[in-house]
Amino acid sequence: MNVYFLGGGNMAAAIAGGLVKQGGYRVHIANRGEEKRARLARELGVAVSEKLPPLTADDVVILAVKPQDMQTACAGLETNGALVLSVAAGLSADTLSRYLGGTRRIVRIMPNTPSSIGLGVSGLYAAAGADEADRQTAERIMQAVGITVWLDEEAQMHAITGISGSGPAYVFYLLNALKSAALAQGFDEEQARSLSLATFKGAVALAEQSGSDFGVLQQNVTSKGGTTYEAIETFKARQVGEAIEAGVAACVARSQEMAQQYGAV
Template sequence: MTVYFLGGGNMTAAIVAGLVNHADADVHIVNRGAEKRERLAQQFGVAVSEKLPALGRQDVLVLSVKPQDMQAACEGVATNGALVMSVAAGLTVDTLSRYLGGTRRIVRVMPNIASRVGLGVSGLFAAEGVAETDKRVAEDIMAATGEAVWLEHEAQIHAMTGISGSGLAYVFYLLDALKEAAQAQGFDAETAHELSLATFKGAVALAEETGRDFAVLQQNVTSKGGTTHEAIETFKQHGVAAAIAAGVEACVARSQEIARQFEEQS
């Protein structure tokens, strides 16, 4: 079995990094740009080419190009019964099937970029009729990059996008906000960066070790009338939690809108 990647962007690099480090798989990346092909080959030690070789039923084709470029990228692609995995947001199984000549051996994946360091979270949805063996193959590929979660309904891909797919950006946003606050308190940029990163790392490690509810952990380090309490109350006054929830809802709505746009174009 060879895992072929159509497209050599950031998500391809993230998944390939996981496969190379944590799985025994033959990987082949297809990308039009010669410079990027050379860089990927050197970085990961995998086969690369400008055009997609002939596929076999035992192979896996990972569609990893931008949604707006997918139809053009799939023109002339003969899956020959290969399992298809798509990491493109907004493109439903029906849309992908039309792009690929009617194949329904498709698994959609909503990963995130933390796959690059083996800490990714991926939501998977299999088209109706996809065999259990195919599901295991898809799960094994994504498990090499972190956690893999199966979704019962395709519509849940949108929710996955709003939480973990785009969620890393939310965390980076909060990290940057804490760094900026640290600098405002007189720390230099490098120290502010290190303090913010270490604080987030410690919080995640503590949450994993204890397994306790996040709200309980927050309460445990918040003494009433103390300094932390003052900060938390200020966050509440400014509606920080509500703003995060609204951001997730906006992300999900945009994902749904993109899906509708592609369905209307097909």
């Protein structure tokens, strides 16, 4: 199967790399920058070009340019019935269809950055013109870089953007906060980083293996009146949980706002 990428940014490189490792795909990346094309060809061993070659109905094209650049990038692009996958945030299937001359064979995808190491989460939504075979193709492609979650309604793309799409940034924020706390307690930079990473990694592994509710796991290490209890009570007093929920809601609202902006263009 031919899989073409329009755009050679980090997410395109991550997905392309996953497909190359999995095998069974002929991967081609179109990117305007000559230096980046050379690097992608060298590092991934894929075909590259400045523009996409002519497409056929048997091909898959993945739109991986920035949302604000998508209309220009798609100008003059003839899909010729190819399956279109889009990893651009905020661009609805209707908007993409308008950019692409009316095609409805579209699957929208919201991946996240851990896709670059094969541990991504991708939310997928199939437009009305994509059939079951198209859904299976999109799923196979994205499972090359992690797990997939199908969404019944396109509006849910905003919600998954707020949770898993932007979620790695929240984790990095918390990692940095814990590292800063470690530094404040006298650990050096290397120790603070190591302690923070190992704590997150161990806690996630324990949660995965135990299958217990996250709240129960927290209670298991929070004896009333003890040291952990004091930390958790401080988090509650500072409304850390509520702040995270509010942050996710703000992310979702911004995604909805962007969709309206792009849809009006």
